[in-house]
Amino acid sequence: MSNLSLDIAASALAAQQAGMDTVAQNLANANTPGYVAERPALTTNPPGDLLGVGTGVRVVGITQVPDQLAQTANQQAQGSLAQATALQQVLSQAQATFPEPNGQGISTQLANFWSAWDAIAQNPGSQAPYTQVVNMAQGLATSLQQASSQLSQTASDTSAQLSTLVANDNNLLSQIAQINTQIASVRGGGGSANSLIDQQNELAGQLASDLGATATTQPDGTMSVTVGGSTLVQGATVDTLKVGSVPATGGGTATAVVNTANNVALQVSSGAAAGYLNAVNSYLPGYQKSLDGVAQALATTVDTQLAGGYTTTAGTTGDPLFVKSGTSGAGATTTGITAATIAVNPSVVANPQGTLGVSSVSGSANNDASVAQSLAEQGTSPTGPDQAYTSLIQGLGTDVQGVNAQVSSQTSLANAATQNLQEVAGVNTDQQMVAMLSYQHAYQAAAQVVSVTNTMVQSLLQAV
Numbered sequence: 001m002s003n004l005s006l007d008i009a010a011s012a013l014a015a016q017q018a019g020m021d022t023v024a025q026n027l028a029n030a031n032t033p034g035y036v037a038e039r040p041a042l043t044t045n046p047p048g049d050l051l052g053v054g055t056g057v058r059v060v061g062i063t064q065v066p067d068q069l070a071q072t073a074n075q076q077a078q079g080s081l082a083q084a085t086a087l088q089q090v091l092s093q094a095q096a097t098f099p100e101p102n103g104q105g106i107s108t109q110l111a112n113f114w115s116a117w118d119a120i121a122q123n124p125g126s127q128a129p130y131t132q133v134v135n136m137a138q139g140l141a142t143s144l145q146q147a148s149s150q151l152s153q154t155a156s157d158t159s160a161q162l163s164t165l166v167a168n169d170n171n172l173l174s175q176i177a178q179i180n181t182q183i184a185s186v187r188g189g190g191g192s193a194n195s196l197i198d199q200q201n202e203l204a205g206q207l208a209s210d211l212g213a214t215a216t217t218q219p220d221g222t223m224s225v226t227v228g229g230s231t232l233v234q235g236a237t238v239d240t241l242k243v244g245s246v247p248a249t250g251g252g253t254a255t256a257v258v259n260t261a262n263n264v265a266l267q268v269s270s271g272a273a274a275g276y277l278n279a280v281n282s283y284l285p286g287y288q289k290s291l292d293g294v295a296q297a298l299a300t301t302v303d304t305q306l307a308g309g310y311t312t313t314a315g316t317t318g319d320p321l322f323v324k325s326g327t328s329g330a331g332a333t334t335t336g337i338t339a340a341t342i343a344v345n346p347s348v349v350a351n352p353q354g355t356l357g358v359s360s361v362s363g364s365a366n367n368d369a370s371v372a373q374s375l376a377e378q379g380t381s382p383t384g385p386d387q388a389y390t391s392l393i394q395g396l397g398t399d400v401q402g403v404n405a406q407v408s409s410q411t412s413l414a415n416a417a418t419q420n421l422q423e424v425a426g427v428n429t430d431q432q433m434v435a436m437l438s439y440q441h442a443y444q445a446a447a448q449v450v451s452v453t454n455t456m457v458q459s460l461l462q463a464v
Helices: 002-028 068-096 106-122 127-188 194-211 271-307 346-350 370-376 385-425 429-463
Strands: 038-044 057-064 214-217 223-227 230-234 241-247 253-259 322-324 342-344
Touching: 002 038, 002 057, 002 429, 068 127, 068 194, 068 214, 068 271, 068 385, 106 127, 106 370, 106 385, 127 194, 127 223, 127 230, 127 241, 127 253, 127 271, 127 342, 127 346, 194 214, 194 223, 194 271, 253 271, 271 322, 271 342, 271 370, 271 385, 342 346
Parallel strands: none
Antiparallel strands: 038 057, 214 223, 223 230, 241 253, 322 342
């Protein structure tokens, strides 16, 4: 009986020691990304005799405390936050392209440009106001070209960021597949794969932020990874991704993350990749189109007025002021002008007063400048370039405000999801300290049983 008592107490000591060791492991990894709290799995030893008296306790393994629902919710929250943050970054860069209002932006240049026409109307016989108009026009053309170039560069930089992200994620996906193989091997040999699972959780968290990926732990301990319903990792099998062009709805092409296994675009609706894709496929092209509209409105407004006018020096038909880059003279191309291609007619630059048709009188030299006066009033036109530019800036500002609010909201949701996961599967230091005290008390009780049993045996031996 004494031997059985000692054996039972010894098993209790071993079990409680395993518990204390597990708590120490948890506390040591309280801040380790992806770490899931562990606990000893205990079971009762079977009876050792016909009386049915148990033989103590044994540790059957060290298990983790995962919660797939909380883990999935956290992955989704982190993906949404990363998407909003990535889009915020790109839109902030786009907004920096248009420094408004600062007294030097395109809106100020437009106002000064229309005022310069008024100077011609007040003094059509002087060369100076004509030169000023040309200078203003060249400044506007340069600013539109630069803004267009900066938007294009932002789109190029965003595409490069997306490509880098996808290349990194290919490595992460491959690592998860490799760990799946290791887990199968370790568990097949009866070992614990907890540390490998922790590594997987960290990798899955990064994939959730990057691609909006959802990771699911299978019954055998391996992890499957899906994006938009497409499985990218299953056991040891892994697909590779790339950034490519696919047919877009309504014609043309769109940038997409493509699965090279079947050359099908993934439905990426979350993660930083989704933010980048929205930027390069929707937001930036929209801003570029609006900016082109400003350039077209400017050229159309000015050149249409000048087309019905005559020069004050000879009363002859004048040349267009704004043309498509690379053309010149009276027959210069004015159609198809964009922000990237708008330019000032070289023939007008060479002889402003002799080529600008600011007069409504033809046939001889005159001081009529009614066309110039009409142009001076175009700044308030509801269909002119000023209104088009104002709409662009207001739309961009609204988009930035919206994504800023989204980032703030998603940050709160992501923090709450992380805290919830931490409470369920992470290391709660308060709970771990309570568990440590419980294991210590149980250990001390088992040690007391050993001491009492030993004293009893010694007493019996002395009595014999």
